[in-house]
Amino acid sequence: MNSETIRNIVIVGGGTAGWMAAAALSRCLDNGITRITLVESEEIGTIGVGEATIPPLLSYNSMLGINENEFIAATQGTFKLGIEFVDWGGIGQRYIHPFGYFGQALQGIQFHQLWLRERKLRPTPDISAWSMSAVAASMGRFARPGVKAGFPLNQLLYAFHFDASLYARFLRTYAERLGVTRIEGKVADTKLRGQDGHVESVALEDGREIEGDLFIDCSGFRGLLIEQALKTGYDDWSNWLPCNRAVAVPCAYEGPPDPFTRSTAHSAGWQWRIPLQHRMGNGLVYSSDHLSEDQAAELLLKNLEGEPLAEPRHLPFTTGMRRLAWNRNVVALGLSSGFVEPLESTSIHLIQAGIAKLLALFPDRSFNPVERDEYNRQMQEVFHDVRDFIVLHYHATRREDSDFWNHCRTMKIPDSLARKLALWHSKGRVFRDGFELFATPSWVAVMVGQGLTPETYEPAVDALDEQKVAAAMEQMRAAYLEIAQRLPSHGEFIAQIIAQRPAEPELPEFVF
């Protein structure tokens, strides 16, 4: 074995990010040499805003070998087929951004191009009628497609809603079982090494010192190591994404749970609604320039559909990212590496992506800069992609009912996004660059949903016969409907998997 193998990994902070990292690293670095320690303090609360996820989380779960039914049971989880956006393109309008695909391509022509022509020819249903996930979501139905599913059920992609603190607890159990040592304590100081400025150890308030070769900073917004110790710097994106506060509160609701997240725009931001098994997660994201803390809390409470189950909790943030997510021997994951509001449920995904890239570029004690630089380059790309996609939601709107929306509608957008929009406006083209997180259907869903209509469609579409295409599309639409009607309701499905225990055999008894 490499003599430079990392011996001690110290994870600072035990929220969602800390335990996701601990679980994955303990699973993948079980080499008999690397020891993983996580320091957290019960005094410091965790944020856990992001209770909604996107489909790539399934690959994290499967990397860990997590049994999905156990996971759903342990986290009060529900399934998620997409996000419903209300009042975004204009007040009174709604659309769904479903997971998965729109229709089937015909002779190499993307489905949304066919749909764009069809819509010019005659009144045509919304594009979501050709999404398996959207059709099932609209009926409140869900089932796992299974690996053997054929068309159209194989187009159903899903993610989860869950209670983030239960999720952290679930992963903690997993990680501790694989040998991660948890230390209760508050980090009071960070010691840097003279020669290269690497973090050598962290000191706890009670005087204990914890040494490490590699430190993972999961300490949240403040970035205890990455910022307070290493002064990495932060790129502020609030010129594009002016929301800088959130207020969150769970409430009671009358089931069954919807298999989708809802995001409703309001005059200075938006409100999330995340159905869990036992409660509804709600939160209002807003710009403090346009709404006061009290107004925001009042607005949130007014919009709840059931009794609030806690006091509203206020969270301030600055959208942006740390200049280097990996600096010297410190890798920042989660909020310490950057923050983009959870409009597209990307918080947990950004943690997961950071973990996956760290594993792919895992260093040894010589810390070759080439790996660090590549990590930073890739993470920056992911953050930028997410940022552009979020900015799209704010910018592509006809709302002019508040200063907030007037600013968003008319602001200068990032060049990368401007180029994407121009390609769409002309002939409905979408290209997915490099490792971009959101695929073509996601961009199509939001651009169509928010009322961006291209001038025309791709010329190649006209090579296909109009009647035949119309018939094929009608056939697809019927298939989605028919299959969706056969799925169990989301509530039934959850009840079923939670009740699923191995059948108990009858036990014979002594009878005298």
Place this chain on the structure above:
Amino acid sequence: MRTDRLGSILVVGGGTAGWMTAAALTKVLGELPGLRIELVESDEIGTVGVGEATIPQINLFNALMEIDEPDFVRATNATYKLGIEFVDWTRIGESYVHPFGFYGLDMAGIEFHHHWLKGKSLGDPAPLGDYSLGVVAGLQGRFAHPRLDQPNSPLSKIAYAFQFDASLYARYLRGIAEANGVVRTEGRIVDVLQNGETGFVEAVTLQDGSRLEADLFIDCSGFRGLLIEQALKSGFEDWSKWLPCDRAFAVPCESSGDMQPLTRATARSAGWQWRIPLQHRTGNGYVYSSEHISDDEAAATLMANLDGAALADPRQLRFTAGHRRKPWIKNVVALGLAGGFLEPLESTSIHLIQSGIARLMTLFPTLSFDEAEIERFNAQTVKEYTDIRDFLVLHYHATERDDSPFWDYCRNLEPPDGLAYKLAMFRRNGRIFREQEELFTETSWLAVMVGQGMEPESYHPAADLLPDEETLRRLAHVRDVIARTAQALPTQDQFLRDNNSASNTSLRRAS
């Protein structure tokens, strides 16, 4: 608040004994203000970790530690264990199982085995094992947890232990101990400093010159007994006259896929061989008497009797059966191999550590180190070793084997007094008595005595409270219920999958 409380404890050595002790002491006493618990170990010194099989008492330790069972099973690649299968002990070709748990159920106010003995005298040929769910399910490779909610099912009284990888176990406990605040120091001890007047140990010096001081030292340094013997000259009570095996070769091999919930002990010409199936591999070892077989021959015998490819070279261990004359002297308490050694024929190594810890907790000292308390600790410890010794000697002595000088020696040896009394009591009317704190229950003695071919002349007179036909009817019913219950249980393999499904442990490194 008392002013004579200990301020510090140093555990010397970090094998199974060291980490069990450190983890338990911090769990129970960690909150005592002003008490520091430290452990010193050297990565250079390997640990022995022979004892990979346990007895049901380990569940008490796990409960004390609030260990989550599925967690622990996954982390240590453990399998469940319902008993020990003894092969070729009585005669070559014969075998029996010593189950945890019970035989049948007590009837007419007396133990079940008297009814069985009566049935035998009436011509019912069914062997004793047919009345134990542990035996029947164990031989079929099946396992399930006890069902306390089903009092009339034999499953209510099934008892189990674990077989696990001792180094993973030590690592697991280390994680718990360190999380609870035990400070581990890496280093090799080169000197022990004693007070010139009292002889109390004041500190140990490490190779790098640093000193570790403490009020109480727990010697978990293994056979050599760094503190208890090398410094305090406790002396060793040598029992090799009764237990002549003095060496072992150990080797892990690939799992044959069969995870019987039983440890297997197969008698060989100069000792016996263990087989301990874990999730990821099988542990094997040959315990032998160096007077009766050469090292080379012993190693060859072991390697020729594996049920999968060997995963390492065989490792030799030397030992002497017996115990430290005084396991606690002044401010040093010896636990684990530092305290004594009995071959793992009945999987007692980890239990001896655990009961030593429990005794230490009960008699936890103050700075005045009361001599009467120390004497009680020592007397109880010696008694426990003696009881286990007698039970082990039973296995060697109660045999008809005459195929080697080793077995001739064992068969003809003069049993220790305690054992001689037990044998006599059983031979006449099948009576078995368990003295107050004896580790092994009536079931255990019964299993081995019957298994090794001992037959009482008669049974308890009260068994005749049941008419003969009723006795036979009930015996048949008990057998039937046990057989059907066993059929309803999942295989160990299935059970592990259902209860420990989250991680694919079989791919994990066997460290």
